[in-house]
Every structure is written in structure tokens, then in C-alpha cells.
Amino acid sequence: MRRKDVTCLKTKIKTPILVVLFICMVAGLISCSEETPRLEQITNDFFKTIDTNAYVISPEDFIYQARSNPDLFIVDLREPEEYTESHIRYALNIPWGMDLWANIDKIPYNKPVAVYADSEYLSMQATALLALAGFQVKSVTAGWEEICFLDGMRDMKETGYNRFNQVPPPDIDPDLRVALEQYFKKIDVLDRSMMDEFTVNIEDAVFMFENKEEDKAFLCVDSASTDESPFQAVSVNIPFGPEMYFSFENLRLEQYILVYGTNTQEVVFTMMWLQMLGFDAVIIQL
Structure with missing residues (x-):
């Protein structure tokens, strides 16, 4: 076989291989971009x-x-x-x-x-x-x-003070540790504000509603038929449950989400879920 023919053959072999490698790289990048961030996955799974x-x-x-x-x-x-x-x-x-x-x-x-x-x-x-x-x-x-x-x-x-006994350290995921620390730091930032301890009293919430503050959004986690709050007309209604995550896309990250409902556990856990996903969420104390 002539030298020129050998060179052409090598080129023909290399070209499909390079194409395959390129496709694999692109597929890998797409896969990585679509992969749910670890913290979000941990939070949602919980x-x-x-x-x-x-x-x-x-x-x-x-x-x-x-x-x-x-x-x-x-x-x-x-x-x-x-x-x-x-x-x-x-x-x-x-x-x-x-x-x-x-x-x-x-x-x-x-x-x-x-x-x-x-x-x-x-x-x-x-x-x-x-x-x-x-x-x-x-x-x-x-x-x-x-x-x-x-x-x-x-x-x-x-009365008095009880002392701690030494215990093995908890096995907390590193990404979750960072997120939890950020949560507690936010508590310090909000200290003595209207949203102290991630809670808003009903009077302040009504004030925000009546003044139509655009950086606030109201989220009811009860069923729509049971919402008798003053915010009913403007609230986003996402009943508490495992599927509510898919409705979070209706909320805006740039707004404070004021969460309320009749069940304290559901309200608090919803607020926490939103916080872990990057929202600024607080609880209305009804």
C-alpha cells in the first residue's frame, strides 16, 4: 500500500473516533448540567x-x-x-x-x-x-x-445548670453543614428586625399586605378552600405535601416568601425547605 493511501486510511479511522469522543464529552457535560445539586437532592429527599x-x-x-x-x-x-x-x-x-x-x-x-x-x-x-x-x-x-x-x-x-457529656460527633453531610451554618447566620442578621427568628407576627404581615410591598409574597400551605386569611386574594396556594416542590417554580427568589397555614409543623417545614433551596422564607404567626 502506498504511503499516501496509508495516511488517508489513518485519517479515516481517526475521524469517527474523534467524533465519538466529542459526542461523549458533550453528553457528559449535558448530564452534569442536568444533575441535581447535592444539597438540593438531600433536601428534597428528606x-x-x-x-x-x-x-x-x-x-x-x-x-x-x-x-x-x-x-x-x-x-x-x-x-x-x-x-x-x-x-x-x-x-x-x-x-x-x-x-x-x-x-x-x-x-x-x-x-x-x-x-x-x-x-x-x-x-x-x-x-x-x-x-x-x-x-x-x-x-x-x-x-x-x-x-x-x-x-x-x-x-x-x-434549677441550676446541667453539664454536657461527651458524645461522638454527628455524621452530617458536608454540603448540608455549610447550608445549616448559613441558616443560623441569617438568624443573627434578622435579629430584632420585623422578621426576627424567621417569624413575622400577623399585624406586621397585614401591614406588608396592605402596603402591597412588591418584595413580599404570601404562600398558604393549607388547601385553598380553608384559607380564611387576610392575604387569600394574593396568596400562592401550595398545599403541603411531597409534590409541593414542583410548584416552587411559581415563587420568585428575589422575594421574601411569607409562609402561613393552620398546621405549625407544615408551615415550619415548608419554610425550612424553601430556605434550603435558596429562598428567603419566613413564617407568619397566625
Whole structure:
């Protein structure tokens, strides 16, 4: 075979190979671009399969568990001065906010955890965050003042300060750790603002509605037929459930999403889901 023919043959062989390699590279790039970001996947996998009732405990059951279950790890989210004055027996104090994030490694990953605060909204927020991180946690469906007056609490209260025992560090996904830290940093930014602790009272929400603030959007997680709020006419209605994720595309990232509904757990978990996906979401306390 002549040298020229050999060269032509090599060229003919190389050309299809290069075309195939190019197609593979393009396909790989398309695949990578379509792949769901890891944090979004973790978040969606958690919230799409969630049973909010699995993350709450009634105050009566809480007292019973605190009395009878030595493995129960109890977190009091109130301020230190409130905690030392009076708290449920064996509870450990981790104030809500950056203190909770700074001490998250002190919470046992392999034991049941119960969380309470002055407000159910706060304990539910903490519970949602800890549950997303993989803790076996439940929120007490009452604030401390209500818990105090229940039967069986008289001999379950104590004063002073309980010390932490050393526990193995929790196995939290690195991407999720970053997102959780950012969440707690936002709490500090919003401190003492109208949206303090990711909550807005009903009066302030009505003020925003009446002033038609364009950077605010209202999201109802109840069914549309049960929405009797003042915001009904302008609200986006996305009933809570695993399919609600597909309706989040109707929301705008540049707006504050004010989430409300009749079920505290559903409202808090929706707000948390949106926060993890990059939205600025807060809760309306109805």
C-alpha cells in the first residue's frame, strides 16, 4: 500500500473516533448540567418523604418520657437566665440561634432528642433543622409556660445548670453543614428586625399586605378552600405535601416568601425547605 493511501486510511479511522469522543464529552457535560445539586437532592429527599407528625410530641407524652426514659436527651432552647431559673429535670441548655449551631456536636446522634422553647415555632424550627441533619428529634407542641402547669411537672422541675457529656460527633453531610451554618447566620442578621427568628407576627404581615410591598409574597400551605386569611386574594396556594416542590417554580427568589397555614409543623417545614433551596422564607404567626 502506498504511503499516501496509508495516511488517508489513518485519517479515516481517526475521524469517527474523534467524533465519538466529542459526542461523549458533550453528553457528559449535558448530564452534569442536568444533575441535581447535592444539597438540593438531600433536601428534597428528606422533605418529600416527611411525616410531620413523626417530629412532634405532646407535652403530656414529653413529661412521661422525661420521667421514664433515661436515654432521652432534652434540649432547652431558652436563654441561660431563664433556663437556670427553672427547667425540666435533666434538660441541657442550648439557646436558639448560633449557640445551637455551635453546640450541635454535643447532641447525641444515636439517642432520642426532645426540644422545647418559649415558643412552639422556635422548637419546631430547631427540630426541622436537626431532623434534616439526621437526628432522632421531636418538638414539644407547647411552650415552656404551658408545660410548667401540666400535671406531673411539680417534681420534674429543677434549677441550676446541667453539664454536657461527651458524645461522638454527628455524621452530617458536608454540603448540608455549610447550608445549616448559613441558616443560623441569617438568624443573627434578622435579629430584632420585623422578621426576627424567621417569624413575622400577623399585624406586621397585614401591614406588608396592605402596603402591597412588591418584595413580599404570601404562600398558604393549607388547601385553598380553608384559607380564611387576610392575604387569600394574593396568596400562592401550595398545599403541603411531597409534590409541593414542583410548584416552587411559581415563587420568585428575589422575594421574601411569607409562609402561613393552620398546621405549625407544615408551615415550619415548608419554610425550612424553601430556605434550603435558596429562598428567603419566613413564617407568619397566625
